[in-house]
Amino acid sequence: DGGITQSPKYLFRKEGQNVTLSCEQNLNHDAMYWYRQDPGQGLRLIYYSQIVNDFQKGDIAEGYSVSREKKESFPLTVTSAQKNPTAFYLCASSILGQKNTEAFFGQGTRLTVV
Amino acid sequence: GNSVTQMEGPVTLSEEAFLTINCTYTATGYPSLFWYVQYPGEGLQLLLKATKADDKGSNKGFEATYRKETTSFHLEKGSVQVSDSAVYFCALSGNQGGKLIFGQGTELSVKP
Numbered sequence: 001d002g003g004i005t006q007s008p009k010y011l012f013r014k015e016g017q018n019v020t021l022s023c024e025q026n027l028n029h030d031a032m033y034w035y036r037q038d039p040g041q042g043l044r045l046i047y048y049s050q051i052v053n054d055f056q057k058g059d060i061a062e063g064y065s066v067s068r069e070k071k072e073s074f075p076l077t078v079t080s081a082q083k084n085p086t087a088f089y090l091c092a093s094s095i096l097g098q099k100n101t102e103a104f105f106g107q108g109t110r111l112t113v114v
Numbered sequence: 115g116n117s118v119t120q121m122e123g124p125v126t127l128s129e130e131a132f133l134t135i136n137c138t139y140t141a142t143g144y145p146s147l148f149w150y151v152q153y154p155g156e157g158l159q160l161l162l163k164a165t166k167a168d169d170k171g172s173n174k175g176f177e178a179t180y181r182k183e184t185t186s187f188h189l190e191k192g193s194v195q196v197s198d199s200a201v202y203f204c205a206l207s208g209n210q211g212g213k214l215i216f217g218q219g220t221e222l223s224v225k226p
Contacts (some may be wrong), residue, residue, distance in 0.1 A: 033214075035216075040218065040219075043203070043205060044216075048213055083182055090158065094160075101207075102148060
C-alpha cells in the first residue's frame with residue numbers, strides 16, 4: 001500500500017541531545033513537509049522540500065535541520081538548540097504544482113524531552 | 115499573509131445532533147480549502163476539499179461550501195455519531211498545493 005511512514009512512534013530525548021525523526025514515502029511525491037503540533041494549536045510548518053537536495057525553512061525552523069538526499073526520504077533532526085522540542089511531529093507529502101492537491105500525512109512521532 | 119481561523123473548542127454534542135464548525139480564511143488569490151480530521155494519537159486524514167468558489171466538498175455525511183463572498187468554509191453534518199469524535203482542522207493551500215496553512219483545530223466530542 002502507498003503511504004507515508006514515520007518512525008519511531010514515540011521518542012524520548014535527554015536534554016542536550018540531537019534526535020532524528022524518520023519519514024519515508026512511496027507515493028512518488030516530489031514535495032515533502034514537516035509540521036509541529038502542540039496542544040490547542042494548529043500545525044506549524046518547520047521545513048519543506050520540493051526537490052531532492054533542496055529544502056526551505058518554514059515558519060518555525062530554528063533548532064531543526066533536514067536533508068533530502070532521496071526523493072522518498074525527508075528526515076528531521078531536532079537539535080539541542082531547540083528550546084522546547086516536546087511536541088507531536090507530522091510528516092506530509094504532496095504532488096507539486098497542482099493547486100487542488102491535498103497533502104498526505106504520516107501517523108506522527110511524539111517526542112518527549114526527559 | 116494567508117491565515118485560517120476556526121471556532122474554538124471543545125464542542126460537545128449528543129449523538130444525532132447537528133454539527134457546525136466555523137472556518138474563515140484570509141488569502142490572496144484563489145486558494146484551495148480543506149478539512150482534515152485527526153483521531154487520537156494519529157496523523158491527519160483528508161475529510162473533504164473544495165478548489166473554487168461555490169464548490170461543495172462532501173464525504174461521510176460531512177459537507178462544506180467554499181464561500182468567497184464571506185471567505186468561509188464551514189463544516190456541517192446533519193447527524194453526528196460517537197465515532198465522529200476527533201479534532202477537525204480547516205486548512206488552505208495556494209497555487210503550489212500541499213504547503214498547507216492550518217487553523218488551530220476544533221475538538222469534537224460526541225456523547226451517546
